[in-house]
Amino acid sequence: MRILLVGAGGVGSAAVAIAARRSFFETMVVADYDLARAERAVAGHGDRFVAARLDASSAEAVAALCREHRITHVLNAVDPRFVMPIFDGAFAAGADYLDMAMSLSRPHPSAPYTETGVKLGDEQFAASSAWAAAGRLALCGIGVEPGLSDVFARYAADELFTEIDEIGVRDGANLTVDGYDFAPSFSIWTTIEECLNPPVIWAADRGWYTTPPFSEPEVFEFPEGIGPVECVNVEHEEVLLIPRWVKAKRVTFKYGLGEEFIEVLKTLHKLGLDTTSPVRVGGASVAPRDVVAASLPDPATLGDRMRGKTCAGTYVTGTGTDGRPRKVYLYHVVDNEWSMREYGHQAVVWQTAVNPVVALELLATGGWSGTGVLGPEAFPPVPFLDLLTGYGSPWGMEER
């Protein structure tokens, strides 16, 4: 297996550190728009890793780099606005493809808060038969959420339930960053994108539909000492992926943003600072959202100042295999102190990065295989969960 990792940001750099301890691949080319950043990511990890410069907005450049290094698998670890050129570039070069976020949505033009428009991943699913016909695999949404959360959904359906009422992905943390009034622990660009787009919900009797942002707030109790966090509906890939392979009456995603973060996002929206449409400032033309991102500290650099744990998981309700009502939260917690000590990467990016590395290893060893555009829930969940535990990062389950 010869891997092209696109993006040497927080998640990409953590993926390098995780992959460096595994032997399943032959080489990993780490490409970034900023070559120096790619070089920093590979430094000290041995000669299987090669740094390269790449403009991820160009499918031709992605394909050329794939051909140059005889790449078999492309792992996309950049902002989701670059999904399509990397996806297309991998296909053009005959490589398999993995990502952690899918092609972007566009709201319904007249009823954005009740109807879906272009959905997350629609552009990729439209190419599924072409990928299948070419015998190639695009494994989409294989970070932690989407990713591990989808594996949990499939595991619940396979092993724990005979009938599922709701699959509700629930994400929460108690992370704090010393010395900053406000410092998101994950890409603010992506957080704005997913939180300010109309949240999407799936219901068996209605299909996909949307609501206004921050709808249906609930306080969810997270395990391992994190405790209660206010969660709201957010647009997320799981809601688009899970119903394609797993039977449930309802699928939701709620993000434990907390009140302060919700207030910040609402204010950015109120002021138009969430927009990706450029404004003129002096002689320059800049997107306000990019300025917001540039004004905040890079979350990948904050690990030393972070404290606490982050939890990703899937809450499933329905009828258990014994025929009685059952409620289960399947989850994965990473303690920042552990991830910094073990890998030198902060908890949120480490938790995202470990999953595509596990998936690549399963694809390399034949534990997982497939063609077309597939989500993580299209594959058997047990080999994935076992190998994740083998990476030293076990998952948990709570009956509720």
Place this chain on the structure above:
Amino acid sequence: MRILLVGAGGVGSAAVAIAARRSFFETMVVADYDLARAERAVAGHGDRFVAARLDASSAEAVAALCREHRITHVLNAVDPRFVMPIFDGAFAAGADYLDMAMSLSRPHPSAPYTETGVKLGDEQFAASSAWAAAGRLALCGIGVEPGLSDVFARYAADELFTEIDEIGVRDGANLTVDGYDFAPSFSIWTTIEECLNPPVIWAADRGWYTTPPFSEPEVFEFPEGIGPVECVNVEHEEVLLIPRWVKAKRVTFKYGLGEEFIEVLKTLHKLGLDTTSPVRVGGASVAPRDVVAASLPDPATLGDRMRGKTCAGTYVTGTGTDGRPRKVYLYHVVDNEWSMREYGHQAVVWQTAVNPVVALELLATGGWSGTGVLGPEAFPPVPFLDLLTGYGSPWGMEER
């Protein structure tokens, strides 16, 4: 009198419309970085008005334009970051000078929320003896606040009180803008500057000192139907100007921001979006505060969608001329409907712009005269208040 008006934004354009109805001056050159904006401001107001292009950050350019047009008085109507080059340029060209905001402050390096650093106007007052020696006048802070509010303070001291406990400038409005979630009615750049800098307070037994932003909230009842508005301490020129000429035990400025605006400003600060230090975005270098301003609608263009009234005034407490305790609010209210109908300019910029035009007329007719760097409270208040009423915009007084 030959006037150079620097800045054809909201306040400058309103000043042109107001001055056009008065005969006291010979010519007014209206200069802006954007010549087309200057041309729009003078269009239709007769041949006493001339548009010009000017880079207000260059004292040499200001002086050259003054000499070219034999300017006797420079009226500065741009953001306060340009105060010093315009002030210096006017002096170099031998012209008198008026502004509506003074040279900027810099917080105390180690105790910003208890001690003053460089105060508003310090750089200008440092040049006062040079201006006096040259026989020239710099009349600083002659908008509405500072400006009319300072005239009210002097009027209270001259006519209404024998001893003053507190002079508290209080500014509030009930303006709304149809069709916008959030649309400030005044320059957001300036609003951020004055609201996020440490508020300054003057006490006779302590001198000037500072507090954290948004301190000492109080609900102040504004007249003419505006009603109660939450006000907080804000850095403002009156606190620096009034104690130099008017005896009082305490001088404060509180701005009726309202809870929503306070929340927005706190969020901008928390995210670093209030800063004027450039950040790199793609190939460009931009100041986040400029991006915030560029993302919001230009307040000068919102008059047609605005509704309500704005009130500026000075609340004075102490011992009245009859020896008994007295509390008086001296105020000036502008109804947006009136200012739009009469002048085609929205209430906030009109209310700011009328005062320097009144002052220029008093200087032209000899009603006011002086040399050095002076505030509005250095001059007799009655001629000013009478002429303001003569402009069709009377002031009011409430005993409380």
